Amino acid sequence: MFPLKLQVRHALLGAIAGLLVFVQLQHPQILPLSKTSSRDSTILNISPAILEIQREISCFDHVHIGQPKFFSPKGSNGHTMLTGKPWGLPAGAYTPRQIVEANAPLLETVIHHLGPSAFGRPPAREQLIHNLASNLALNTREASITIPANDASRVEIAVQAVKIGKRLIEYVRNVTDVQYDPEYVVCSPCEGHLLKPDVFDLMFGSRSLRHLMQIYNEYLHQMVLLRDALLPFDNFEDVIIPITAEPNRKRGMHHIEEIRQSFLAEVMTKQVTQRSTIKTAQFLLAPTSSSRNSIGFQYEYGTVLPAFIASGNSGRLLRYVPTLLNSSSKEIVFNNELLDYYTATRASISKQADDAANESEEGPQASLASKGSGDSTVLALAVDYPDGTRTKVDLGQAARGYRYAKFVSGKKGTTSDATKRDVQVHSARSLLLNSGEGLVMLTNGTHLVRAVGAVELYALLGKLYPENVVVMEEGQSLGQALEAGKEGLPDAGSFVIEVRK
Incomplete structure (x- = not known):
């Protein structure tokens, strides 16, 4: 599931990204x-x-x-954990915080089965959230994306990614009173999100079950997709995201996969254009409109x-x-x-x-x-x-x-x-x-x-x-x-x- 070549490549890219972020933090006048x-x-x-x-x-x-309007997004108001069915969110309007809360049953199910840690070992919850934080960062081996700091447009997107990632982790840590189904099983294809060594041992060790990695993988990917979907918005916390009942928009944030790949390809290879930024935002919020x-x-x-x-x-x-x-x-x-x-x-x-x-x-x-x-x-x-x-x-x-x-x-x-x-x-x-x-x-x-x-x-x-x-x-x-x-x-x-x- 995690080939050596893939791990080496991510390690090298993560090291480069880490150096860029370190330079920025130590010498902000450079970038x-x-x-x-x-x-x-x-x-x-x-x-x-x-x-x-x-x-x-x-x-x-x-x-x-x-004309100012008051919108009150309700978030999730339906059941999400349907055994044998792909993970999804009920149709509705969500803030980013509500999407994090709606995905929390995935994490809670994994934590339930892993059980308490041995004396002196960190709780499974902390280990799993720490791994997510590494996936959402840009300067770690486990980073889901790296952004070259070749021009101001990409530097700004990189700063956005870090800012959004940190805020999502805050949301994750603050979720309480989560209802989940211990019997839930989901088929989630590997998305290439790397695990920290201790989490790898946790998920594939004696405390785990064979299907837990797929549930955790789905959780990681939903959070990464949410982070990437919010990149165009400077006030990302305020954005109201509609999730419709259409077949291609049922699986949480999976409906943005194609536009995400297109946008990140531009971020990785060239200056970020206004056209691609607005196109990504429209696909998330108004997918039927022309951009x-x-x-x-x-x-x-x-x-x-x-x-x-x-x-x-x-x-x-x-x-x-x-x-x-x-x-x-x-x-x-x-x-x-x-x-x-x-x-x-x-x-x-x-x-x-x-x-x-x-x-x-x-x-x-x-x-x-x-x-x-x-x-x-x-x-x-x-x-x-x-x-x-x-x-x-x-x-x-x-x-x-x-x-x-x-x-x-x-x-x-x-x-x-x-x-x-x-x-x-x-x-x-x-x-x-x-x-x-x-x-x-x-x-x-x-x-x-x-x-x-x-x-x-x-x-x-x-x-x-x-x-x-x-x-x-x-x-x-x-x-x-x-x-x-x-x-x-x-x-x-x-x-x-x-x-x-």
Whole structure:
């Protein structure tokens, strides 16, 4: 069941992953993790296409998203341990914690048959849970997956995997009053999850029964599948997961096997794309909807959007929001308006956008508004100013701009260097309202765009052509910003967005 070659291969991969995690923990400046405060982070002098991290601009304004709803997932309300039948969960809506609780009878059945440990030996429960923790970690011989830290997208997924794994173990340890069937038997194919040496002796020793390993194997695999299914969500604990009565969705988390393999193949071999992340999330929560060009979606129990727009901390991950943008539809897919931004209509900076001296200091309000129908439904970020003017930008393009932008790191400095350069100053409001349709293209030189808060920042990132765009907080040095964006095309100019809280 556990060939020597497989164990050696996992040991080598685990050692490599362990070294990467050790380096990250000891020297966090070497490998960027998820988006962090710009004043605590370091820009690497490496191509931004390989290692570039989105950093959070700490602002207090936010975007209004739909109509808040209260969902009360019931979790498991039916019998799961049917002797001779594959393991499954009753149809219903589950939080991740409830899925862990619903799978607990598998673990309890194994523990029941193993019985108490000899004096001085750890209880079977502790040994089995410790093995699961090793399967969910990334730096152990028993790790179910290893993630190479070759770029920021995979580093962020690796951090996610560790965070989710630790939380699932907390859930496992806190489960109490579990009902189980001592007579339960299940046929569960070996999934290659390695056992720690002491657990191997426990499961195949004199205390065990022949069928217990299959029950424990099913338990391990359900937990690994749950961890991997939650990777796209930065607020994974809040996600409500529907389990339907369809034949291919009865066996707990087994229905995600195919999409999991596809997603993990990308994680292991290339940069993680927004398309694969959203596709994985949709298959878990809204499996009948198309993910060909989606940026987010609404399903029966809420809405899933790019995390940054919903008070999240990531430009790559998604965020579950307990709201409905359209209460008349159960499922809606929100698409990118521009599938290929290279072919977008291009606009120039209008002359009206050159004078920022008389602009209001009061920031705008923002909300998400859907337009279109069917496969043509898109989400717009609607920005409303106090004087009644309004502008809209495509949320898909804003998310793309957010991922592509460079964020300035380091301490705040003086702005005196701005006077030494040929800098054209614009207000975000004038640029957004007066630049016409299409994406605003750069002209030669440096264009400093002053934005009031996160709302104008997000709108600008959806309006500016996403090349040579740098974001900094008010008070940071313009020289730092230009240094951060120096990898762009020669003589193409730069947009520097200065964000005031």
